[in-house]
Amino acid sequence: MISNKTKQYLTLIIKLTIVFGAFYFIYEKLANDDKLSWNQFSGILQEKFTVTWLIFMLGFSFINRFLEILKWQNLVEVVEKISLYTATKQVLAGVTAGLFTPNGIGEYAGKALYFPKSETKRILFLNVICNGIQLIIAILFGLTGLFFLGYNYTFLIIVFLVLSIVSFLYLTKNATIKGYSIQLFIDKITEIPKEIHRKNVLLAIARYITFSHQYYFLFLLFGVKIDYFTLMATITAVYFIASSLPSFQFLDFVVKGSVAIWFFNKLNIDDYIILFISTFMWMANVVLPVLIGSYFVLIFKPKKN
Numbered sequence: 001m002i003s004n005k006t007k008q009y010l011t012l013i014i015k016l017t018i019v020f021g022a023f024y025f026i027y028e029k030l031a032n033d034d035k036l037s038w039n040q041f042s043g044i045l046q047e048k049f050t051v052t053w054l055i056f057m058l059g060f061s062f063i064n065r066f067l068e069i070l071k072w073q074n075l076v077e078v079v080e081k082i083s084l085y086t087a088t089k090q091v092l093a094g095v096t097a098g099l100f101t102p103n104g105i106g107e108y109a110g111k112a113l114y115f116p117k118s119e120t121k122r123i124l125f126l127n128v129i130c131n132g133i134q135l136i137i138a139i140l141f142g143l144t145g146l147f148f149l150g151y152n153y154t155f156l157i158i159v160f161l162v163l164s165i166v167s168f169l170y171l172t173k174n175a176t177i178k179g180y181s182i183q184l185f186i187d188k189i190t191e192i193p194k195e196i197h198r199k200n201v202l203l204a205i206a207r208y209i210t211f212s213h214q215y216y217f218l219f220l221l222f223g224v225k226i227d228y229f230t231l232m233a234t235i236t237a238v239y240f241i242a243s244s245l246p247s248f249q250f251l252d253f254v255v256k257g258s259v260a261i262w263f264f265n266k267l268n269i270d271d272y273i274i275l276f277i278s279t280f281m282w283m284a285n286v287v288l289p290v291l292i293g294s295y296f297v298l299i300f301k302p303k304k305n
Contacts, residue, residue, distance in 0.1 A: 004125050034230070046286070048221055049221075051144065053221060056217070057218065058284060060213065064207055064211050065285070065289055068207060069087045071130055071200055074199045074200055074203065075126045075130050078122070078166060078193075079115065079119055079126070080115075088109065088115075089296045090111050094108070094111040094127075095107060095110075095113075095286075095289045095290055096108030096296070096297050097108070097109060097297065099286075107127070108124050108128075110297075111123055112298075113300070125188060129200070133200055133204045137204050137205055137208050138240050139162065140210055140238020141236040141239075142236050142243075145233035145235070146158070146237050148235075149233050149234060211285070212236060212239065213282075214281065215235045216228075216231060216232060216235060218281070219273075222277075224267075226267055230267070231267075234263050237263055238259050238260045241263075260277075261274050
């Protein structure tokens with residue numbers, strides 16, 4: 001048996017590893033990325049951003065993360081009712097823990113640590129539901145964007161792949177692996193009250209609209225004069241393709257920036273504008289929450305069973 005003192009030391013080491021790891025990856029990205037010129041970045045900030053505009057843009061980031069917190073508070077009600085502060089703590093600590101794990105899977109474990117071990121499976125399941133609905137909405141908006149932009153072959157290929165996967169899962173829903181099956185997963189989903197599902201979907205849509213329009217207004221700030229529907233369709237396509245690629249959150253800037261350059265170049269938008277907007281979005285929506293989440297990781301106390 002591990003003594004309580006040893007557990008405390010192990011917990012402290014894990015917390016410090018997560019926080020220092022998060023800060024290290026952020027520093028590496030900001031200091032050593034060849035595509036990112038801090039002189040140019042600061043120059044653009046001074047030239048384009050007034051205090052009012054900066055507050056306006058960061059307001060989108062606040063709403064984006066706040067809606068995610070409300071989503072989690074709503075879903076976790078299946079296990080226990082938690083306060084807005086507790087939900088904030090769990091979400092931001094999860095974001096920090098997921099920063100340097102593939103596709104943010106560390107976020108799942110980060111949230112689960114706030115609950116008794118007996119509830120771990122349910123918390124992981126709820127996190128899948130929380131992130132899954134956001135992915136589904138990104139797919140629907142992204143496919144609509146690709147179709148609007150005339151990427152018909154890409155649209156048809158993706159629709160075919162999605163339908164093939166859905167059909168395969170449906171046909172094999174009763175197949176079990178170590179006692180688990182797709183049908184069991186569906187049954188667990190249907191056990192969640194419909195009201196919670198409805199609220200989850202509405203919050204996910206609101207979050208998507210918030211995030212995509214933050215992109216949109218940043219382009220307006222740079223004087224990009226492209227009609228609303230074309231620009232929004234391109235934004236949804238970029239977000240869909242970038243979200244579909246496996247990556248680490250600390251590489252979010254690289255992945256989304258590269259995809260964004262490919263799509264937005266076709267609209268004759270300068271590379272430096274695209275890179276700046278991708279950098280700003282990464283800092284506002286990933287770096288800032290991680291900095292705040294680091295505090296919650298450091299004050300974390302393991303849940304007693």
